[in-house]
Amino acid sequence: MxxxxxxxxxxxxxxxxxxxxxxxxxxxxxxxxxxxxxxxxxxxxxxxxxxxxxxxxxxxxxxxxxxxxxxxxxxGRLAPKPGDEERADFLSWVNFAETQANILQALNIHHIFLRPESARSIPLMRLDTKRLAVTARAVDTHLQGRETLLTTFSAADCMLGFNIEAVFRFLPFADYPALAAYRDRMQARPAYRRALARAGDDVIYDRDFYEVSDVPG
Ligand SMILES: N[C@@H](CCC(=O)N[C@@H](CS)C(=O)NCC(=O)O)C(=O)O
Incomplete structure (x- = not known):
């Protein structure tokens, strides 16, 4: 493999x-x-x-x-099987994670990758930050009183859990306490720690938090 x-x-x-x-x-x-x-x-x-x-x-x-x-x-593990009561939730969260990741990707392009900086659009950055906040609020609400997206840890948590570090580059974690606690739980998983140790250092972000107002122009 x-x-x-x-x-x-x-x-x-x-x-x-x-x-x-x-x-x-x-x-x-x-x-x-x-x-x-x-x-x-x-x-x-x-x-x-x-x-x-x-x-x-x-x-x-x-x-x-x-x-x-x-x-x-x-x-045959870490996902509900077809016919299982939680199968639809699993599929929804797996694909929701990609909806959220696409917004993060747009913000990465605006804040980090786009050159020259004058090509960056502040209205689009504001719009995507608001769209990201909708997804973060939805997960924060869903996670209140829950440890994981489904009743037990599943591959949907690998899909969404990866996003959360990036979400908090653009949104303040204090506004999303259930999501911040979920991030901490996911990051504490031994398998996640092993994956990060093998994965190499992040090559995308060079600061902890990106404000739209930080952008020139
Ligand atoms: N929906 C795809 C998105 C993949 C994707 O956009 N990956 C990024 C890295 S996170 C990439 O390869 N970007 C290179 C590019 O956009 O040229 C997936 O989930 O695999």
Whole structure:
């Protein structure tokens, strides 16, 4: 099994789940900025040129949500099965995590990657910060009185749990106490710690918090 990975990116969801499942996996490292994800070689594994991709069982799978579902079905663990009462909740939270990650990706582009800085749009940054706050409030409300997204830890927590560190780069954690406590619980999981130790240092964020007002122009 080989995971195509960038430190700090969505591939950590998969690495974390692999650690929770106790599977062996090689890592192949890529860069978000050197153009290599656009190469024909990488696009043969992931057609949109996106991380993660997982080589497994003689083929490549792309899209973190698909990979996570494939692994839980293959191993028969960490996800409710079709027909289970919590199956619909599982699918909803797995895909919700990607809705939230797409907003985070837009904020990363606005605050960090877009050059020149004068190309950045403050109205779009404000809009995406508000859209992120809607998702954070929804999870914070859902998590009140709960330890995990479902009644027990599942791969949906690997999908969403990975986002939360990034959420608090753009929103104050004091406004979302249940979400902040969930982040702490997820970060304390031994499998998450092992995944981060293997994953390499985050290459995206160079400060703890990004304010829209920090942006020139
Ligand atoms: N929906 C995809 C999104 C993948 C994605 O956008 N990954 C980012 C890293 S977190 C990426 O590869 N970005 C490179 C780019 O946008 O060029 C998934 O969940 O796998």
């Amino acid at each position: 080989r995971l195509h990975h960038v430190p700090g990116s969505r591939s950590i969801r998969v690495l974390w789940l692999i650690e929770e499942l106790g599977l062996n996996c090689e890592l192949q490292l890529w860069s978000l900025t050197d153009g290599s994800l656009r190469s024909a070689g990488f696009r043969a594994l992931s057609p949109a040129g996106r991380i993660p991709a997982l080589e497994i069982d003689g083929r490549a799978i792309f899209e973190s949500a698909a990979i996570v579902q494939y692994l839980t079905e293959r191993e």
